[in-house]
Amino acid sequence: MNDDLDSRLGRRRFLAATAAFAALGANRGATATSTTAAGTPPAGAKTAGITTAGNTATAAGGPPRPLPESATKTICVLGASGAVGNAITRELLTAGHRVIAVSRSADKLGSIRAAYGTTKRIETQEGDVSSDSLAAVLRDAIVTRFGMPDGVVASLGAREVDLPMRMLSTPTETLRKAFEANFFTHVAAARALVPALAPRGVYVGINGGMADLVVPNRGQLSMTQSALRTLYSVLAMEARDSQAKNPDVRVHVLGLYGLIIPYAKYDTHPDDRWISDRQVGERVNQIVTQPQAFPDPAVALKAKAYS
Ligand SMILES: NC(=O)c1ccc[n+]([C@@H]2O[C@H](COP(=O)([O-])OP(=O)(O)OC[C@H]3O[C@@H](n4cnc5c(N)ncnc54)[C@H](OP(=O)(O)O)[C@@H]3O)[C@@H](O)[C@H]2O)c1
Numbered sequence: 001m002n003d004d005l006d007s008r009l010g011r012r013r014f015l016a017a018t019a020a021f022a023a024l025g026a027n028r029g030a031t032a033t034s035t036t037a038a039g040t041p042p043a044g045a046k047t048a049g050i051t052t053a054g055n056t057a058t059a060a061g062g063p064p065r066p067l068p069e070s071a072t073k074t075i076c077v078l079g080a081s082g083a084v085g086n087a088i089t090r091e092l093l094t095a096g097h098r099v100i101a102v103s104r105s106a107d108k109l110g111s112i113r114a115a116y117g118t119t120k121r122i123e124t125q126e127g128d129v130s131s132d133s134l135a136a137v138l139r140d141a142i143v144t145r146f147g148m149p150d151g152v153v154a155s156l157g158a159r160e161v162d163l164p165m166r167m168l169s170t171p172t173e174t175l176r177k178a179f180e181a182n183f184f185t186h187v188a189a190a191r192a193l194v195p196a197l198a199p200r201g202v203y204v205g206i207n208g209g210m211a212d213l214v215v216p217n218r219g220q221l222s223m224t225q226s227a228l229r230t231l232y233s234v235l236a237m238e239a240r241d242s243q244a245k246n247p248d249v250r251v252h253v254l255g256l257y258g259l260i261i262p263y264a265k266y267d268t269h270p271d272d273r274w275i276s277d278r279q280v281g282e283r284v285n286q287i288v289t290q291p292q293a294f295p296d297p298a299v300a301l302k303a304k305a306y307s
Contacts, residue, residue, distance in 0.1 A: 072095075072096045072097055072289075073097045073098070073150035073151055073288065073289070074097065074098045074099075074100065074146055074147065074149045074150050074151075074198075075092050075097050075098070075099055075100070075149060075150060075151035075152070075153065075288060076099075076100040076102060076125075076142055076146075076149045076151070076152045076153070076193070077089050077092070077099055077100065077101055077102060077152075077153045077155065078102045078127075078129060078152065078153065078154045078155065078156055078189055078193075079102070079103075079154065079155035079156045079157070079206075080099075080101035080102055080103055080109075080112055080155075081101075081103040081105065081108035081109070081111075081112065082155055082156075082157070083260055083277070084155045084206055084256070084260055084277070084280055085101075085153070085155035085206075086112075086277070087260070087277030087278060087280050087281045088153055088155060088206075088280060088281045088284045089101050089112065089122075089281075090277075090278075090281055091278060091280075091281020091282050091284065091285055092153075092281065092284065092285055092288070093116060093119060093121055093122060094281075095285045095289070096121075097121065097151075097285075097288075098121040098122075098123065098146075099121060099122055099123065100123045100124070100125050100142060100146055100149065101113075101122060101123070101124050101125070102124075102125050102126075102127045102138065102142075103124075103126065103127075104126065104127070104128045105126075106126055109124035109125075109126060110124075112124060123145075123146060125138070125141055125142055125145065127141065127142075129156065129185045129186075129188045129189040129192070130180065130184075130185060130188065131188055132188050132191060132192070134188070135188040135189055135191065135192035135193070136192050138192065138193075139192040139193055139196050142193075142196070143196055147198070148196055148197060148198040148201070149193075149196070149197060149198060149201065150197070150198050150200075150201050150202070150288070151197075151201060151202045151203070151204070151288040152189075152193045152194075152197065152201070152202075152203045152204070153203075153204045153205075153206065153284055153288075154185075154186050154189050154190065154193075154203070154204070154205045154206060155206040156182075156185040156186055156189065156206075157181060157182050157185075158181035158182065160177075160181065161177060161178040161181050161182060161220060162218075162221065164217045164218070165178070165217060165218070165219065165220050166216070166217050167219050170220075175220055175223075178220035178221075178223075178224055179220075179223075179224055179227070182220075182221075182224035182225070182228070183224045183227050183228060183231070186205055186228055186231060186232075187231065190203065190205070190231070190232075190235055190251075194235065194239065194249065194251065195245060195246070197246065197249045199246060199248050199249075200248045200249065200250075201246075201248075201249045201250075202249070202250050202251075202252065202287060202288045202291045203235070203239075203249065203250070203251045203252070204251075204252050204253070204254055204284055204287050204288065205228060205231070205232040205235075205251070205252070205253045205254070206253075206254050206256065206284075207225045207228040207229055207232070207253055207254070207255050207256070208221070208225045208255065208256055208257075209225075209255055209256060209257030209258065209300075209302070209306060210222050210225040210226075211225035211226040211228070211229045211255060212226075212257075228253065229253055229255065229298060231253075232251055232252065232253030232297060232298070233253065233297055233298060235251040236250070236251040236252065236253075236297030237297075239251045250291045250297075251297060252287050252291070252294060252297050252298070252299055253297060253298050253299070254280075254283060254284060254287065254299050254300075254301060255298065255299070255300045255301070256275060256280060256301055257275075257300060257301065257302040257303060257306040258273050258274055258275040258301075258302065258303025258305070258306060259273060259274050259275070259303075260274075260275055260276075260277050260280060261274040261275070261276055261277065262276070262277055263276045263277055263278045272303060272304035272305040273303050273304075273305045273306075274303055275301060275302075275303050279301060280301060283299070283301050287299060
């Protein structure tokens with residue numbers, strides 16, 4: 001799984017993202033200030049990825065952290081096989097929650113389960129959120145098997161649409177596919193799962209700092225990420241209005257401004273345009289467990305260069 005994670009952060013994507021975020025820094029006159037992100041990694045982390053020994057998880061080379069036996073909250077992670085969802089899953093488990101990892105792939109779910117050794121708090125569920133009907137099937141499976149979750153994290157997207165796209169020479173259908181993968185998956189997931197949250201449940205959508213950036217040849221990323229932020233802001237308002245069935249639930253969007261890097265790589269090759277995957281997971285855990293500390297639905301986690 002760790003090799004997979006590394007390969008996902010391939011050179012093409014890395015170059016595209018760092019160039020884009022460098023432009024963001026230039027546009028905003030960003031300076032390197034200390035990051036507000038939680039979970040500054042300690043020095044000395046050497047190995048990437050997850051290792052497990054019994055119920056102890058070593059997250060990407062950090063010191064071993066015991067996995068508590070008892071679960072505090074039940075949190076569903078959509079996109080748990082992805083670079084970001086993987087880290088969120090790990091941190092939520094480390095924080096003591098029961099995590100329902102969701103993927104379309106039984107093989108990927110098998111790898112996720114295997115990565116956490118003997119802990120009983122990792123659950124897996126196959127599911128697809130590419131349409132309302134498929135998302136409803138997933139919701140029913142989750143509620144039937146595990147009850148209404150206390151939290152849902154949507155870390156959804158597709159690498160296939162992270163390609164150079166020049167707007168006037170890109171067929172509309174190609175742009176539509178980018179929206180299908182990066183935006184409408186979030187819509188279908190939220191439509192199915194926000195109403196399925198337990199009382200005082202928290203829904204967290206993940207998006208990227210490209211929401212604030214317009215980059216030639218990568219317009220599809222800016223458009224989908226800014227649309228996601230708007231989507232979640234609307235959902236947050238509607239969750240609290242008088243028509244909401246369960247007005248105690250909260251919706252947040254966590255915007256990640258920087259390239260997400262495995263913890264050990266982040267520690268050994270410091271780069272102020274990076275965020276460690278552990279910081280992301282820790283921030284999600286804070287939102288899910290202390291939502292009152294985040295009065296604004298939009299929460300940002302910024303690499304130093306974009307602070
Ligand atoms: N990686 C970064 O450096 C970075 C930086 C800033 C922001 N972000 C944001 O973080 C979020 C996740 O990005 P990522 O890099 O982790 O992407 P990723 O590695 O490509 O993972 C995306 C996940 O989405 C899932 N998914 C896609 N379509 C689905 C569907 N129809 N039904 C169910 N699951 C589906 C995939 O699961 P399966 O294929 O297993 O079903 C996969 O686990 C995005 O919003 C992205 O903008 C990422």
